[in-house]
Amino acid sequence: MTEIDAKIDALVPAWLNLPEIAEMFGVEVTRVRQHVKEGRLIAVRRGENRALHVPAPFIDGNAEDGYKIVKGLPGLLTVLRDDGFSDEEMLEWLFTPDDTLPGTPAQALSENRGTEVKRRAQALAV
Numbered sequence: 001m002t003e004i005d006a007k008i009d010a011l012v013p014a015w016l017n018l019p020e021i022a023e024m025f026g027v028e029v030t031r032v033r034q035h036v037k038e039g040r041l042i043a044v045r046r047g048e049n050r051a052l053h054v055p056a057p058f059i060d061g062n063a064e065d066g067y068k069i070v071k072g073l074p075g076l077l078t079v080l081r082d083d084g085f086s087d088e089e090m091l092e093w094l095f096t097p098d099d100t101l102p103g104t105p106a107q108a109l110s111e112n113r114g115t116e117v118k119r120r121a122q123a124l125a126v
Helices: 003-011 018-025 029-037 073-082 087-095 105-110 114-124
Strands: 015-017 044-046 051-055 059-062 066-069
Touching: 003 044, 003 087, 015 018, 018 029, 018 051, 018 059, 018 066, 044 087, 051 087, 073 087, 073 105, 073 114, 087 105, 105 114
Parallel strands: none
Antiparallel strands: 015 051, 044 051, 059 066
16 A cells, blocks of 8 residues: 555545445446546545545435435536646545535535535635
8 A cells, every 4th residue: 555545545434346336326337437437536446456446425315315426526526637636636635624614625515515615626726
């Protein structure tokens, strides 16, 4: 495990592999891979088998109502990529606590405070 892997693992509370997400969404794994390829989700290789995993907080919903990607995440990831962030840097920024939010940007996003999170991400480019 690299230093950046360890840092991200310490920040991200839980992970889901792509087959788990596909099952939650009720779609084929290829559709989840497409979400990653299109930049709607971030997936990093983890564990002994280096399988792709997505931070669990990026998935919203429940078994009764259905699951989906957290509202605002795809647009936020686009802003951060445009700012020159790598996937690892985006994960670090999203899961590092910020007392002024309060909480983490990922937490604020899941609490429907995406406008403020996106504004802060846009300010990073300045």
